[in-house]
Amino acid sequence: xxxxxxxxxxxxxxxxxxxxxxxxxxxxxxxxxxxxxxxxxxxxxxxxxxxxxxxxxxxxxxxxxxxxxxxxxxxxxxxxxxxxxxxxxxxxxxxxxxxxxxxxxxxxxxxxxxxxxxxxxx
Amino acid sequence: xxxxxxxxxxxxxxxxxxxxxxxxxxxxxxxxxxxxxxxxxxxxxxxxxxxxxxxxxxxxxxxxxxxxxxxxxxxxxxxxxxxxxxxxxxxxxxxxxxxxxxxxxxxxxxxxxxxxxxxxxxxxxxxxxxxxxxxxxxxxxxxxxxxxxxxxxxxxxxxxxxxxxxxxxxxxxxxxxxxxxxxxxxxxxxxxxxxxxxxxxxxxxxxxxxxxxxxxxxxxxxxxxxxxxxxxxxxxxxxxxxxxxxxxxxxxxxxxxxxxxxxxxxxxxxxxxxxxxxxxxxxxxxxxxxxxxxxxxxxxxxxxxxxxxxxxxxxxxxxxxxxxxxxxxxxxxxxxxxxxxxxxxxxxxxxxxxxxxxxxxxxxxxxxxxxxxxxxxxxxxxxxxxxxxxxxxxxxxxxxxxxxxxxxxxxxxxxxxxxxxxxxxxxxxxxxxxxxxxxxxxxxxxxxxxxxxxxxxxxxxxxxxxxxxxxxxxxxxxxxxxxxxxxxxxxxxxxxxxxxxxxxxxxxxxxxxxxxxxxxxxxxxxxxxxxxxxxxxxxxxxxxxxxxxxxxxxxxxxxxxxxxxxxxxxxxxxxxxxxxxxxxxxxxxxxxxxxxxxxxxxxxxxxxxxxxxxxxxxxxxxxxxxxxxxxxxxxxxxxxxxxxxxxxxxxxxxxxxxxxxxxxxxxxxxxxxxxxxxxxxxxxxxxxxxxxxxxxxxxxxxxxxxxxxxxxxxxxxxxxxxxxxxxxxxxxxxxxxxxxxxxxxxxxxxxxxxxxxxxxxxxxxxxxxxxxxxxxxxxxxxxxxxxxxxxxxxxxxxxxxxxxxxxxxxxxxxx
Numbered sequence: 001x002x003x004x005x006x007x008x009x010x011x012x013x014x015x016x017x018x019x020x021x022x023x024x025x026x027x028x029x030x031x032x033x034x035x036x037x038x039x040x041x042x043x044x045x046x047x048x049x050x051x052x053x054x055x056x057x058x059x060x061x062x063x064x065x066x067x068x069x070x071x072x073x074x075x076x077x078x079x080x081x082x083x084x085x086x087x088x089x090x091x092x093x094x095x096x097x098x099x100x101x102x103x104x105x106x107x108x109x110x111x112x113x114x115x116x117x118x119x120x121x122x
Numbered sequence: 123x124x125x126x127x128x129x130x131x132x133x134x135x136x137x138x139x140x141x142x143x144x145x146x147x148x149x150x151x152x153x154x155x156x157x158x159x160x161x162x163x164x165x166x167x168x169x170x171x172x173x174x175x176x177x178x179x180x181x182x183x184x185x186x187x188x189x190x191x192x193x194x195x196x197x198x199x200x201x202x203x204x205x206x207x208x209x210x211x212x213x214x215x216x217x218x219x220x221x222x223x224x225x226x227x228x229x230x231x232x233x234x235x236x237x238x239x240x241x242x243x244x245x246x247x248x249x250x251x252x253x254x255x256x257x258x259x260x261x262x263x264x265x266x267x268x269x270x271x272x273x274x275x276x277x278x279x280x281x282x283x284x285x286x287x288x289x290x291x292x293x294x295x296x297x298x299x300x301x302x303x304x305x306x307x308x309x310x311x312x313x314x315x316x317x318x319x320x321x322x323x324x325x326x327x328x329x330x331x332x333x334x335x336x337x338x339x340x341x342x343x344x345x346x347x348x349x350x351x352x353x354x355x356x357x358x359x360x361x362x363x364x365x366x367x368x369x370x371x372x373x374x375x376x377x378x379x380x381x382x383x384x385x386x387x388x389x390x391x392x393x394x395x396x397x398x399x400x401x402x403x404x405x406x407x408x409x410x411x412x413x414x415x416x417x418x419x420x421x422x423x424x425x426x427x428x429x430x431x432x433x434x435x436x437x438x439x440x441x442x443x444x445x446x447x448x449x450x451x452x453x454x455x456x457x458x459x460x461x462x463x464x465x466x467x468x469x470x471x472x473x474x475x476x477x478x479x480x481x482x483x484x485x486x487x488x489x490x491x492x493x494x495x496x497x498x499x500x501x502x503x504x505x506x507x508x509x510x511x512x513x514x515x516x517x518x519x520x521x522x523x524x525x526x527x528x529x530x531x532x533x534x535x536x537x538x539x540x541x542x543x544x545x546x547x548x549x550x551x552x553x554x555x556x557x558x559x560x561x562x563x564x565x566x567x568x569x570x571x572x573x574x575x576x577x578x579x580x581x582x583x584x585x586x587x588x589x590x591x592x593x594x595x596x597x598x599x600x601x602x603x604x605x606x607x608x609x610x611x612x613x614x615x616x617x618x619x620x621x622x623x624x625x626x627x628x629x630x631x632x633x634x635x636x637x638x639x640x641x642x643x644x645x646x647x648x649x650x651x652x653x654x655x656x657x658x659x660x661x662x663x664x665x666x667x668x669x670x671x672x673x674x675x676x677x678x679x680x681x682x683x684x685x686x687x688x689x690x691x692x693x694x695x696x697x698x699x700x701x702x703x704x705x706x707x708x709x710x711x712x713x714x715x716x717x718x719x720x721x722x723x724x725x726x727x728x729x730x731x732x733x734x735x736x737x738x739x740x741x742x743x744x745x746x747x748x749x750x751x752x753x754x755x756x757x758x759x760x761x762x763x764x765x766x767x768x769x770x771x772x773x774x775x776x777x778x779x780x781x782x783x784x785x786x787x788x789x790x791x792x793x794x795x796x797x798x799x800x801x802x803x804x805x806x807x808x809x810x811x812x813x814x815x816x817x818x819x820x821x822x823x824x825x826x827x828x829x830x831x832x833x834x835x836x837x838x839x840x841x842x843x844x845x846x847x848x849x850x851x852x853x854x855x856x857x858x859x860x861x862x863x864x865x866x867x868x869x870x871x872x873x874x875x876x877x878x879x880x881x882x883x884x885x886x887x888x889x890x891x892x893x894x895x896x897x898x899x900x901x902x903x904x905x906x907x908x909x910x911x912x913x914x915x916x917x918x919x920x921x922x923x924x925x926x927x928x929x930x931x932x933x934x935x936x937x
Contacts, residue, residue: 010825026308027307027308027310028308028511031310031509031510031511031593032511032514032515035505035506035514035515036515036517038504039504039505039515039517040517042504043502043504043517043518043519043552044519045519045550045552046550061625062623063623063624063625063626066596066621066623066624067620067621067624069595069621070595070596070598070619070620070621073310073312073595074312074314
């Protein structure tokens with residue numbers, strides 16, 4: 001997945017954005033969307049690489065799509081994706097903090113507080 | 123005709139299967155058998171594979187080889203033979219694959235170039251890589267690898283109608299054990315999870331039975347055969363061969379005799395040892411229990427009880443021993459019936475998988491058909507080869523129209539019962555069609571291309587085929603892959619379970635300064651495993667940035683964009699982009715399983731044993747029965763390691779097993795030792811919680827508040843269950859929440875600036891750090907928070923994380 005998606009749980013709904021689906025999609029729709037978008041990428045159809053997210057347009061490739069499909073057909077990971085799902089255009093309609101969504105957590109920041117020093121994750 | 127081939131390259135037996143879109147068949151070898159023993163014999167000018175070679179295991183052991191799959195991916199070679207040759211497991215495997223390929227050429231009139239070869243689910247990258255290379259050495263142009271349990275699940279589920287049911291595939295092969303939890307839903311077969319043991323198989327059962335035979339010979343016949351004595355090897359091979367035959371006979375009869383006949387002390391020796399099924403059952407019980415406990419571990423991981431499993435599919439010869447069938451049925455679920463020959467299930471699944479990924483081969487008959495290529499319009503089609511949906515989509519593009527002007531395209535099903543509308547081709551030459559499939563059939567469509575006036579245009583390809591049937595999700599990565607960091611931790615790049623092929627990119631930072639044109643080099647060790655500490659993960663590769671390739675100095679803290687990619691064939695590619703110098707370093711060295719040096723293993727063994735004894739002493743002093751029981755289990759495991767270590771000098775397989783089990787025992791012991799840390803961790807967790815609560819209450823949004831409340835509930839449960847790992851995860855998550863809320867504090871960057879300045883003396887480049895600190899002060903005085911943030915971020919990268927020793931971090935140079 002894109003590194004920025006791992007930075008916060010708020011972006012756990014990313015597989016829906018990558019496949020251009022919403023949480024009502026069933027397994028068949030997921031498979032169809034996956035086939036259609038990967039075919040479009042293979043055929044190099046213009047704009048097939050772009051997809052909308054609350055952070056703006058991002059680039060998708062076959063790896064990202066494969067992972068998105070795998071996450072959505074697995075009931076456990078799908079629950080998480082559904083729970084955190086945000087509409088790709090939500091930042092235009094609600095005052096969500098975009099900086100917060102996109103800002104990765106820098107481990108070195110933890111150095112100021114002793115109790116965090118041992119839990120560094122870059 | 124399009125054909126799809128799949129090969130089960132087994133430790134004991136191998137098989138090749140073929141799927142033509144409708145029929146799935148196993149190709150027989152020249153003896154008419156569907157299974158070919160994975161045994162080969164070299165003569166001066168040729169190689170003999172299979173049963174014929176098997177007959178020479180006893181007579182010509184120097185040139186006859188078996189069970190080499192267990193050494194795949196290692197540097198171990200066979201003993202120098204009389205022809206002056208030595209072979210790796212990879213080369214030997216390629217000979218088996220060549221023989222199977224020849225069988226396909228003979229019986230299918232097709233030269234397979236694309237093939238799917240199965241590997242045990244827990245094969246690590248070096249082993250997978252070696253298998254793919256063996257395929258290429260055998261003449262296959264493209265090789266895809268598939269985990270064996272996935273293959274057997276696909277073959278077993280292909281004809282099943284059950285929906286949304288979970289079942290287990292219990293695959294006890296000659297050398298490895300794999301178990302998979304599988305579920306089929308909406309025509310998609312999904313491997314929910316798998317587990318296994320790379321060193322548990324029929325051969326372990328043989329070894330136990332051979333030990334029994336050796337004891338019998340010593341006690342009753344005064345014949346003392348020593349497995350460590352090289353001069354006894356030939357006799358030992360004979361005993362192994364006879365024991366295996368007796369084991370197979372005991373699957374259908376209650377008692378049998380092991381007939382032995384060999385030269386001993388310059389005399390011929392003969393003995394018939396009677397052995398009964400109950401005796402064997404008793405001897406192999408520990409192995410069966412070990413396999414069942416792996417299954418139970420998998421069910422626990424997936425939150426299931428044995429009662430929730432509908433059936434168990436048994437795969438592999440040893441899995442059909444009566445004791446295994448009865449224990450599996452009693453402890454797990456009823457045994458599935460009607461899946462055809464269990465010995466060829468894996469090969470059949472591989473052939474089906476070849477179809478799902480469109481890995482087709484064309485028969486000679488088709489290739490010899492006259493092709494009228496004159497001026498055909500060329501299409502590029504995209505559609506699934508196999509699909510569970512009866513209405514899949516077909517997309518395509520005109521890639522060479524020649525002099526034609528195609529305007530519309532239409533697909534007609536070959537049975538004449540259905541066709542699409544004539545769909546318009548857009549200005550980019552792209553078209554999109556939905557088709558209707560007949561269920562459970564190979565559906566062939568004729569392609570009709572026309573111009574604006576409706577006149578037909580010759581087109582290639584002029585047909586396409588889609589098989590309606592069960593599809594399978596992409597094979598998951600069996601063990602997480604990541605990089606070792608300088609502080610001894612591991613950063614996971616591609617997590618276990620990620621569908622393959624997979625690719626991820628992350629930014630890390632150099633831990634030391636590299637000066638150009640020196641002998642310095644920066645290591646990026648690539649490791650595979652689930653533990654957070656790098657030393658418990660297996661190093662599978664190393665990406666090296668040599669200072670000689672740098673155009674200018676690379677200061678510590680410089681960003682390096684690292685990309686790791688793994689394809690379905692287990693090939694690992696890694697690259698490092700030095701962002702500031704725009705220099706890309708690619709390739710991975712050391713893709714071999716490190717050889718298990720017996721002397722080094724002994725040292726490791728002594729250390730683990732010492733720690734274990736210390737823990738045992740303390741547990742006895744505390745009179746803690748649960749700790750004593752847990753440590754007892756570890757001691758038992760360590761005894762197994764000790765046994766293997768005794769054989770390690772003459773048996774590379776035993777050495778590898780000792781290495782793997784020692785590593786696992788070490789990891790488990792460390793987890794046990796960390797139990798004492800629980801109290802300390804709980805205190806820390808509480809502190810983290812109070813700090814996070816303060817920040818979230820002040821600056822957090824609704825989502826963060828909700829997440830923190832969830833953390834509270836999990837914290838209480840973790841205390842109740844004393845779960846160290848869960849507490850660690852909670853601390854990590856709450857720390858993340860803390861920062862996500864804290865970042866909204868208007869003084870955040872000011873505080874960070876003061877904090878990082880207090881550690882300036884630790885900076886890798888003091889001058890640069892001082893300059894940045896001065897720059898930051900200026901921004902602070904001017905209340906320019908954006909500038910301050912930039913300075914702080916750069917300073918963070920100059921303050922190193924604590925480094926651990928080379929052994930613990932695989933000599934990593936990144937943080």
